Amino acid sequence: MEVITGLPPDAEPGTAKRLECDPELHPLGERGQAKASELGTTSRTIRTRRARYAAQGLWGSVDQRAVREWQATGRVDARVVKAVQEALDAETNTSTGTRSRLIWKVTKSLEAEHGPGVPLPAG
Numbered sequence: 425m426e427v428i429t430g431l432p433p434d435a436e437p438g439t440a441k442r443l444e445c446d447p448e449l450h451p452l453g454e455r456g457q458a459k460a461s462e463l464g465t466t467s468r469t470i471r472t473r474r475a476r477y478a479a480q481g482l483w484g485s486v487d488q489r490a491v492r493e494w495q496a497t498g499r500v501d502a503r504v505v506k507a508v509q510e511a512l513d514a515e516t517n518t519s520t521g522t523r524s525r526l527i528w529k530v531t532k533s534l535e536a537e538h539g540p541g542v543p544l545p546a547g
Contacts, residue, residue: 427455427474500545507533 425433430441430448444450444458456470463470476484497505507530514529515521534542 425477427452427459427470428477430455498545501543503534503538503542504530504544507537 425431426442426445428447430446431439441447445455447455450458453467456474457467460467460470473485478484508526511526511529511533515526531544534544
């Protein structure tokens, strides 16, 4: 807000604008650079935050990493997760197999149920 208006968001009525953020004295780029220096970041970060604020309002200024939903399996296709779980469940009461055998079983199971082309994670 200070870069846009020259005033912090909680400013009382009649508060004087900060000299380095005053829109009447400095163009937007200079105000952004002053705010970046103050926060110890880059002017690009300030531009990005300002654009998100303009597009999404106050929600755009929130660090989205803090509210991002995630799964323990990351971005792996749900069909792969299900096939791995089924293969592991099937091996519960058998001797411990190798990793490559488990990968082979999962791959064959996915191809049998969904056909070739289900994206598998690397490694």
